Amino acid sequence: MESRAKRVFKYVDEEVDAVLFMNEEEPNLDTMFPYVTGTTSGLFEQCIAAAWPNGNVDLITNLLEETSARDSVANVIVFRDKKEKDEHVKDLFGKAKRIGVNAKGLSYNHLMELQKLLPKAKFIDVSAGMIRAKLVKDSDELGRLRRACDIASKVGREIPESLRPGMTESEGAAEINYRMQKYGASGPSFTTIASFGANSAEPHHEPDETKLRRSDIALFDYGALFRKYGSDVTRTFFVGRATAEQKRMYNTVLDAQLAAIAEIRPGMNGKDVDAIARNIIDSTEFKGLLIHSLGHSIGLSVHDGGRMAPNVDLVLEEGMVLTVEPGIYMKGKGGVRIEDDIVVTKNGCEVLTSAPKELMVI
Numbered sequence: 477m478e479s480r481a482k483r484v485f486k487y488v489d490e491e492v493d494a495v496l497f498m499n500e501e502e503p504n505l506d507t508m509f510p511y512v513t514g515t516t517s518g519l520f521e522q523c524i525a526a527a528w529p530n531g532n533v534d535l536i537t538n539l540l541e542e543t544s545a546r547d548s549v550a551n552v553i554v555f556r557d558k559k560e561k562d563e564h565v566k567d568l569f570g571k572a573k574r575i576g577v578n579a580k581g582l583s584y585n586h587l588m589e590l591q592k593l594l595p596k597a598k599f600i601d602v603s604a605g606m607i608r609a610k611l612v613k614d615s616d617e618l619g620r621l622r623r624a625c626d627i628a629s630k631v632g633r634e635i636p637e638s639l640r641p642g643m644t645e646s647e648g649a650a651e652i653n654y655r656m657q658k659y660g661a662s663g664p665s666f667t668t669i670a671s672f673g674a675n676s677a678e679p680h681h682e683p684d685e686t687k688l689r690r691s692d693i694a695l696f697d698y699g700a701l702f703r704k705y706g707s708d709v710t711r712t713f714f715v716g717r718a719t720a721e722q723k724r725m726y727n728t729v730l731d732a733q734l735a736a737i738a739e740i741r742p743g744m745n746g747k748d749v750d751a752i753a754r755n756i757i758d759s760t761e762f763k764g765l766l767i768h769s770l771g772h773s774i775g776l777s778v779h780d781g782g783r784m785a786p787n788v789d790l791v792l793e794e795g796m797v798l799t800v801e802p803g804i805y806m807k808g809k810g811g812v813r814i815e816d817d818i819v820v821t822k823n824g825c826e827v828l829t830s831a832p833k834e835l836m837v838i
C-alpha cells in the first residue's frame with residue numbers, strides 16, 4: 477500500500493519541507509491526523525503529526541493514547557506535559573523552513589502557538605491538496621468503509637420492524653444508534669436524522685419530541701462509524717398509507733437515483749451525474765424541489781470534501797466513495813430522500829449499501 481505521507485506530498489502543490497497536523501479538542505479534530513498516522517482509535521487532542529516527503533510519519537502524543545499510537549504506522553514520540561511537547565516540536569521541525577499546514581483542520585490558536593515555537597519557519601496552507609489526497613480510497617480505507625456500509629444496511633433492513641405509532645423522532649434515532657453499535661459500529665458517523673411528517677421536508681432536521689402518526693412519512697438519515705470511517709444512508713417509509721402524490725414523489729426520487737448510479741464511471745464529471753438526477757426530478761411536477769447537491773464523498777468525515785453538484789467540477793476516479801442521494805422536499809407536507817453509498821470502479825460503480833429501497837408502506 478502506498479504510504480499516506482507520500483500520497484499527501486503527491487497532492488501538495490506548494491513547496492514545503494514537511495506537513496504538520498495538529499488537533500484541537502473534540503469535536504475539532506483534523507481528519508488528516510488519522511489519515512496520515514493510520515490510527516484507528518484515539519482522539520489525540522492537542523497532539524501533532526508530521527508527514528515527510530520520504531514517506532515517514534511522526535506522531536507526538538500524550539500518554540492517554542500511547543497504545544493506539546503504537547498501533548499506527550507512525551514513529552511515536554510521547555510527551556508528559558506541555559513543556560515536553562514544545563521541546564519535541566522544536567526538535568522535530570527545527571530544520572524545516574517551510575511547513576505545510578491543513579488550514580481546514582488547524583485552529584488559529586494553534587497556528588499562533590506554532591509560530592511562537594518555530595519563529596524561523598514559514599507556515600503554508602496546503603489544505604487544497606489534502607482534500608484531493610483523501611478522495612481516492614486505498615484498500616485499507618475501503619475495507620473500513622465496506623464494514624460501515626454493511627452495518628448501516630443491516631440496520632436499514634430492521635427499521636420497519638422498529639417503528640410504531642406514538643414513538644418520537646428521538647426514540648427512532650436512538651433505536652438506529654443502538655442497533656448500529658450493537659452490530660459493531662463505534663458510534664454514528666453524524667447526528668442521526670429521524671424526521672416524521674412535515675419535518676421530513678427539512679433535509680437536516682434534528683430529531684425532537686415529534687410523535688409518529690399513522691399516515692406520516694418517516695425519513696431516517698444515518699451512518700455507522702467503523703474504525704473512524706463512516707457510511708451515510710437515507711431511507712424513507714410511509715406509515716399506514718401513501719397518497720398518490722407521495723407515491724409519485726417516491727418513485728421519482730428512486731428513478732433519479734437509479735439513473736444517476738447507472739451512469740457513474742471514471743472520467744465522468746460529478747456535475748453531470750447531478751444533472752442526470754436533477755433533470756429527471758425537474759421534468760416532473762416536483763421541479764426545483766431537489767434543494768441540495770446529489771452527493772458527496774465520504775470517509776473520515778461524512779462530508780469528506782468532494783461533491784457531485786451543479787457548478788462543481790469533480791472528475792470521478794476509481795476508488796472514490798460517494799453518496800447518491802436525490803430528494804424531493806415539499807414544505808409543510810413532507811420530503812422523500814433515498815441515499816446509498818457507492819465506490820467508483822474501473823468501469824462503473826459498485827453500490828456498497830444494500831437496505832431495500834422499493835416503496836414501503838408499513
Ligand code: GLY
Pocket residue numbers: 697698708709778
Ligand atoms: N447525511 C446528511 C448529509 O449528507 O447531509
Ligand code: MN
Pocket residue numbers: 708772799801815
Ligand atoms: Mn449524505
